[in-house]
Amino acid sequence: MTLTLFLEQILNGVQFGVFLFLISAGLTLVLGIMNVVNLAHGSLYMLGAYVSTTLYTLTGNLFIAFVLMVPILLIIGMIVEIIVLRTMYERDHMDQVLATFGLILFFNELVRILWGVEGVGMKIPDSLAGSIDIGVPYPSYRLLIIAMGILVSVALYLMITKTRTGMQIRAGASNRPMIGALGINIRILYTIVFGLGAVFAGFAGLMAGPIISIESGMGEEMLIFAFVVIVIGGIGSIRGALVASVVVGVFEIVGRSILPYILLQLVTPDQAQTAGPALASMLVYILMVVILFFKPQGLFPARTG
Amino acid sequence: MLSRLKLWVLIISFLILAFLPIVAEAIGEEFYISLVARMMIFAIAAMSLDLILGYGGMISFGHAMFFGLGCYSVGILAFYEITNGWVQLAVCVFGTALIGLFVGYISLRTSGIYFIMVTFALAQMFYFLGISLETYGGDDGLPIDTRSEFFSFFDLSEELNMYYLILGTLTACTILGWKCVNSRFGMVLRGSRANLPRMEAIGFPTLKYRLSAFIISGVMCGLAGFLLGNLTEFLTPEYMHWFRSGEIMVMVIVGGMGTLFGPLYGAFAYLIFEEVMASFTEYWQFYFGPILIVLVLFAKQGLWGLLPGKERLGDE
Numbered sequence: 001m002t003l004t005l006f007l008e009q010i011l012n013g014v015q016f017g018v019f020l021f022l023i024s025a026g027l028t029l030v031l032g033i034m035n036v037v038n039l040a041h042g043s044l045y046m047l048g049a050y051v052s053t054t055l056y057t058l059t060g061n062l063f064i065a066f067v068l069m070v071p072i073l074l075i076i077g078m079i080v081e082i083i084v085l086r087t088m089y090e091r092d093h094m095d096q097v098l099a100t101f102g103l104i105l106f107f108n109e110l111v112r113i114l115w116g117v118e119g120v121g122m123k124i125p126d127s128l129a130g131s132i133d134i135g136v137p138y139p140s141y142r143l144l145i146i147a148m149g150i151l152v153s154v155a156l157y158l159m160i161t162k163t164r165t166g167m168q169i170r171a172g173a174s175n176r177p178m179i180g181a182l183g184i185n186i187r188i189l190y191t192i193v194f195g196l197g198a199v200f201a202g203f204a205g206l207m208a209g210p211i212i213s214i215e216s217g218m219g220e221e222m223l224i225f226a227f228v229v230i231v232i233g234g235i236g237s238i239r240g241a242l243v244a245s246v247v248v249g250v251f252e253i254v255g256r257s258i259l260p261y262i263l264l265q266l267v268t269p270d271q272a273q274t275a276g277p278a279l280a281s282m283l284v285y286i287l288m289v290v291i292l293f294f295k296p297q298g299l300f301p302a303r304t305g
Numbered sequence: 306m307l308s309r310l311k312l313w314v315l316i317i318s319f320l321i322l323a324f325l326p327i328v329a330e331a332i333g334e335e336f337y338i339s340l341v342a343r344m345m346i347f348a349i350a351a352m353s354l355d356l357i358l359g360y361g362g363m364i365s366f367g368h369a370m371f372f373g374l375g376c377y378s379v380g381i382l383a384f385y386e387i388t389n390g391w392v393q394l395a396v397c398v399f400g401t402a403l404i405g406l407f408v409g410y411i412s413l414r415t416s417g418i419y420f421i422m423v424t425f426a427l428a429q430m431f432y433f434l435g436i437s438l439e440t441y442g443g444d445d446g447l448p449i450d451t452r453s454e455f456f457s458f459f460d461l462s463e464e465l466n467m468y469y470l471i472l473g474t475l476t477a478c479t480i481l482g483w484k485c486v487n488s489r490f491g492m493v494l495r496g497s498r499a500n501l502p503r504m505e506a507i508g509f510p511t512l513k514y515r516l517s518a519f520i521i522s523g524v525m526c527g528l529a530g531f532l533l534g535n536l537t538e539f540l541t542p543e544y545m546h547w548f549r550s551g552e553i554m555v556m557v558i559v560g561g562m563g564t565l566f567g568p569l570y571g572a573f574a575y576l577i578f579e580e581v582m583a584s585f586t587e588y589w590q591f592y593f594g595p596i597l598i599v600l601v602l603f604a605k606q607g608l609w610g611l612l613p614g615k616e617r618l619g620d621e
Contacts, residue, residue, distance in 0.1 A: 037418050084598060094364050097421060098558055098601045101551045106594030113588055220547065224429045227422040235418060277437040285430035289411055292423065296414045 017249025026197025032236015042219025048202025077198025367428025375530025561607025
């Protein structure tokens with residue numbers, strides 16, 4: 001394998017990590033602050049992709065599609081929170097799993113009814129279709145994803161650490177009854193956090209739209225990765241989600257591409273042919289198991305006291 | 306103890322199952338035999354999940370993993386023309402036990418939301434592993450040419466023999482499960498569900514108990530997969546998909562969590578519902594999703610809970 005290819009794979013890994021971060025950032029806040037299992041978070045990512053595709057087709061401009069997508073996803077997220085999730089806070093995890101499983105079924109069928117069973121496609125805008133030479137030639141759209149990811153991460157970090165709402169969110173994560181006692185309307189705070197999580201997931205859906213196939217059930221594929229990220233990073237920790245996203249993203253993409261080369265050095269080509277794909281599909285889970293073995297609370301446990 | 310009414314409901318249900326093939330053949334609807342056989346297999350799976358879910362409080366969202374593994378133990382051995390049922394059974398039991406030990410040990414180090422996510426992710430790991438194994442059909446699955454061979458006089462290729470093997474396994478698992486939850490072991494398990502730190506403070510090695518329950522439940526579900534592989538004569542990673550895990554969990558909740566027998570009825574109810582709804586609309590899950598949410602909100606006691614009489618549950 002050449003160095004250029006290797007660099008390109010690392011960039012692909014980072015770019016995959018950006019998606020993972022956009023999805024798991026919202027999810028980890030919901031899990032950490034509200035102590036709710038939300039399986040339906042992947043559905044918001046899926047809805048983001050579908051809604052953006054339609055908006056992009058209608059307006060012909062990706063940026064306008066983005067601007068319109070944000071309030072739509074925010075409202076969808078808040079409605080889901082008010083109708084379903086809100087009734088689940090006082091209940092046990094079992095009920096939350098089942099209710100959000102019900103949501104997944106609903107949304108997966110909904111998009112099939114509204115957009116058809118075949119799935120839809122989204123094109124990369126012409127202005128971004130080329131590639132840029134940054135040592136290696138790299139598609140400019142994918143570069144944009146990485147740049148946007150960094151931008152959003154910084155914005156999220158500033159929001160969580162510097163603003164009043166962010167402070168309330170962090171306080172909510174560490175002590176729920178206390179922040180309520182201090183006169184913060186915890187219900188509205190929860191609704192806002194959930195809506196924001198939906199927007200981030202939807203944004204990931206928008207960015208991913210042109211480079212993946214948009215179809216019913218696409219959310220759950222990412223949900224599993226997001227779970228792995230959160231387990232590794234620690235529930236409720238934005239910093240953990242960021243680190244774990246990039247690690248998992250790079251591990252998944254780079255691991256898959258260099259594993260066959262490594263195996264060739266160790267075993268016969270025939271064995272490598274069989275074991276390669278099998279091992280590659282298990283890589284991130286093995287990483288998760290190893291980290292869990294040493295750190296059952298994840299790398300950056302949010303609650304320390 | 307079971308109330309008299311519930312005991313009779315159970316006995317009559319099993320009698321119906323025992324005589325069903327005779328009736329089905331008499332009215333010339335043999336199709337029902339394999340349909341009910343399939344339902345019984347899911348009943349075993351749902352009951353096995355209830356052991357750890359309802360009694361142990363372990364919310365495993367990856368139970369379909371064992372289902373698939375049981376199926377693979379038949380399929381892969383049959384692929385190499387090892388059709389001896391006893392060998393396949395041994396591989397199934399020890400294989401699922403070993404994997405149950407591994408998965409259980411890793412996930413039981415965590416609790417709450419972590420436990421759900423870890424079981425979910427690990428089950429998906431086996432699903433993706435199944436997909437990547439091109440030798441055994443990969444994504445498309447693999448036909449199983451020969452069903453397991455146990456005795457020369459008990460040929461499983463006869464649908465009736467297959468049916469009664471499944472019914473026998475269901476009966477055995479039900480009795481075993483009932484013995485299990487009412488034993489000292491079951492008491493400790495329920496205790497650790499109700500209050501884990503207290504059980505530990507009393508001096509019980511709760512991890513050992515919970516891990517054992519996880520393995521027993523996994524092996525039982527593996528058996529269900531073993532039977533399913535034989536019944537459908539087909540092997541596919543689809544059996545391990547997270548969606549299956551969700552379905553099995555729904556069966557438990559529909560029947561009544563923590564009642565052991567409830568999930569049997571839950572499995573039947575869910576599969577009948579699916580069969581009926583799917584004949585009306587392709588998008589039946591669109592309606593089932595909201596129904597499930599309503600069920601969770603308002604009907605937690607499940608079908609079994611509709612019958613009068615409380616089981617001695619200890620922690621209620």
